[in-house]
Amino acid sequence: MAPLEGVHMTDSESNDETVASSDGDDRDVLVLRKGTHGMPVEQYAAAIRERLPEQTVTLARTPDEEHEAIENARFVTGMTLDEDLLEAATALEVFACAYAGTGHLPLDALEERNVAVTNASGVHGPNIGEHVLGAILRFTRRFHVGARQQRRREWRHYKAHELQDSTVTIVGLGAIGRAVCERLEPFGVETIGVRYTPEKGGPTDEIVGFEGAAFDEALARTDYLVLACPLTETTRGLIDHEAFVTIDPDAVLINVARGPVVDTDALVEALRSSWIRGASLDVTDPEPLPEDHPLWTFENVQITPHNAGHTPNYYERLADIVAENARRVAEDPTAELENQVIR
Template sequence: MTAESTDRPTLLLAHTVGPDRGSDLRDRLVDDGLPADRVVAAATPAETDEHAADADGLVVGRFPEGLLKRADSLRWVQALSSGTDHLPTDDLADRGVALTNAAGVHAEPIAEQVLGYMLSFERDLHALARQQAEARWERREGGELRGKTVGIVGVGAIGTRVAELASAFGMEVWGVRRDLDAMPDVVDEARTPDDLHEVCLAADYLVLACPLTDETEGLIGGDELRLLGGDGVLVNVARGEVCDQDALVGALRSNLIGGAALDVFEEEPLPGDSPLWDLSNVFVTPHMAGSTPHKAERWTEILAENYRRLAEGDPDDMRNRVV
């Protein structure tokens, strides 16, 4: 490895970032002080392949197929998502390649959407919207979030911001996290995953904000939904596979739970024949809770910081390091 590749690493924004987004991020990074001759934005698979062998760092949406075999100099991969379950984490770990994610970038919009879901169910806004579409005047009695309990499964950046907003509305916040020492002070009741059933029983709203792992796949099934109960609402902004979707449909059809607000699904796009579209106690959104006009500036901050860590030879101190 040459001194130049250590001090001035080559950063490749793969074509899977998207041509317009990649070009914009490159311009932002250069404006932030990264060397213009060392930041490459690929628009096509051929351009990604052309620069893969010289890339010290790689920015990806989806990971390009077969790229690891060609990226001989690769030392760092930056995901533009918080979740990394779609990336070859084991292969990266085996090669000693650092993997960082975009945790925190989407925390504010997702948390605000979660709050919107809870307000919608509490005030019956989703049902009132259907009435408006039918020009039907029918009064409904709304509730209040104040005094209700929210259980948050996965109190990382997103879960923490959900906790802060819920607390500001006067809700009692229960949080589930493996490392209780890292639980934020805003959480009123800290629990480990072993206490999940206790959290389900206590919660009026159960928010899933955890990563998809072997441990969290199918985490919420029939038993957990029964404990959530007839007035409880499930909110999923994690991954569709965290909840057993068949069990959820059954619980919703039988009014075993009060409702569900879902931004993620086992299959996406959600098939047109899915019963979730037609259930009156379900709020469906098309995996857009993380959308925000501020993504690019937040991505740029993480990318620039991690690039400089790589150039300084400090990959262990990279922000949001996963592997």
């Protein structure tokens, strides 16, 4: 892709990573202003710039700068892209979404305009894999009981569980699901993977689809049910009343996918009725979870505020993907891109 014309940051300005507006545009990569996980978006722009010393990486730091800079930008990256900003992006060829999920984007409009879209798949594998493993071990050794007794200064033994020989079912075998499998390998567990196309196989001991008797049978012998799938028509409400009735009553639900994959009312009923041992919820429906919601009141429920995705390495891993794609596009505008979800 030929360099675009316009104002860009000089090396001396790169520490601040803010951009003044100008009449032209010589941007190769435009970074939008929204950051994530409480980390300054300047770090993201710096990480891309470090990987692309031969290209011009511009950070639009205000709404006005975004609208002006995107008019002639061909390669844009950011957390989101609303339709108003897309309307101004008359030259856009690639939008590199900085999230793994793209359901919040105007995908139909992007596809109509022949804009290639990529996502951040793979960025979250290590940190969410560790989050899931931590949740499993918390319920296995019942650390939450020990913490409660410590607060009360009670020296009293309590029963715990053992992870070895347990069955862990992982719904979704993308980068996160695979990372969970890798981290479970030393623990001597049996793993069942759930994916749309079981015939493709996967890293688990067994593979089943989302529907039918095989899925129900997997639930019936599951000790830890890990949800790591995207939210689709198939997965919305996947874990409903019937699923909670079917699942082993000693099972623990761990949701790092999206809140609506689980029917919240059914989950509350299952917890009240002891149909499951507990739940670790990094996502909920609704989200944020209202202060008066009953899920806050269960001692066997762990709630984290959609925090499993946080990692200090987020921008570094994301920049690896985005910089490589920007490099490919510069060499060949028709090149296949990593993590491409719309061609």
